[in-house]
Amino acid sequence: EPEVTQTPSHQVTQMGQEVILRCVPISNHLYFYWYRQILGQKVEFLVSFYNNEISEKSEIFDDQFSVERPDGSNFTLKIRSTKLEDSAMYFCASSNVARGDTIYFGEGSWLTVV
Amino acid sequence: GDSVTQMEGPVTLSEEAFLTINCTYTATGYPSLFWYVQYPGEGLQLLLKATKADDKGSNKGFEATYRKETTSFHLEKGSVQVSDSAVYFCALTSNRDDKIIFGKGTRLHILP
Numbered sequence: 001e002p003e004v005t006q007t008p009s010h011q012v013t014q015m016g017q018e019v020i021l022r023c024v025p026i027s028n029h030l031y032f033y034w035y036r037q038i039l040g041q042k043v044e045f046l047v048s049f050y051n052n053e054i055s056e057k058s059e060i061f062d063d064q065f066s067v068e069r070p071d072g073s074n075f076t077l078k079i080r081s082t083k084l085e086d087s088a089m090y091f092c093a094s095s096n097v098a099r100g101d102t103i104y105f106g107e108g109s110w111l112t113v114v
Numbered sequence: 115g116d117s118v119t120q121m122e123g124p125v126t127l128s129e130e131a132f133l134t135i136n137c138t139y140t141a142t143g144y145p146s147l148f149w150y151v152q153y154p155g156e157g158l159q160l161l162l163k164a165t166k167a168d169d170k171g172s173n174k175g176f177e178a179t180y181r182k183e184t185t186s187f188h189l190e191k192g193s194v195q196v197s198d199s200a201v202y203f204c205a206l207t208s209n210r211d212d213k214i215i216f217g218k219g220t221r222l223h224i225l226p
Binding site: 033042045105107 | 146148150156157158159160163203207211213214215216217218219
């Protein structure tokens with residue numbers, strides 16, 4: 001069964017460093033997402049991406065965050081200058097159709113900022 | 115805005131017990147409803163879904179029925195197993211925007 005894959009599974013970084021989290025969405029999907037889950041808390045929406053541009057973003061997704069689809073298969077989340085509070089599990093997701101369709105999640109990238 | 119409320123955990127049951135995890139939602143229009151499961155150390159997996167009123171989603175012995183009149187989507191299983199221990203998230207997607215909205219999650223512990 002097709003799946004969303006994410007790398008790395010776990011990354012430790014120093015505060016202020018840049019981090020890039022990578023994702024390969026399901027191949028025929030058109031809509032891509034990033035969510036995050038701070039330890040013990042709910043899963044929060046960060047950003048959605050369609051047709052090579054951001055379609056929606058939350059207030060969490062401030063100027064230190066950016067997303068990119070550099071080629072036909074990868075979808076990346078960049079955090080420019082990490083803060084301690086960015087420590088969380090980051091989930092990439094994709095769907096074939098927006099608005100009501102099933103969204104498929106990767107296994108997550110656990111980011112620890114020290 | 116749209117939201118999902120689910121029962122607080124943790125929920126601890128003995129093996130073979132009956133499980134109910136309550137979930138209610140607030141949404142305009144006709145959302146699609148989902149249950150996702152997160153096993154220890156793993157990502158979010160779709161467990162089941164329902165896309166319109168009175169639909170019943172089912173998978174792995176779990177069931178949930180989309181009740182528009184009570185805006186609910188309660189998760190049930192007749193006989194739980196130790197392997198069902200996980201965190202369960204109720205969620206919805208609307209027809210108005212692209213994102214999925216999650217409840218806070220309910221941690222389930224099944225004792226042998």
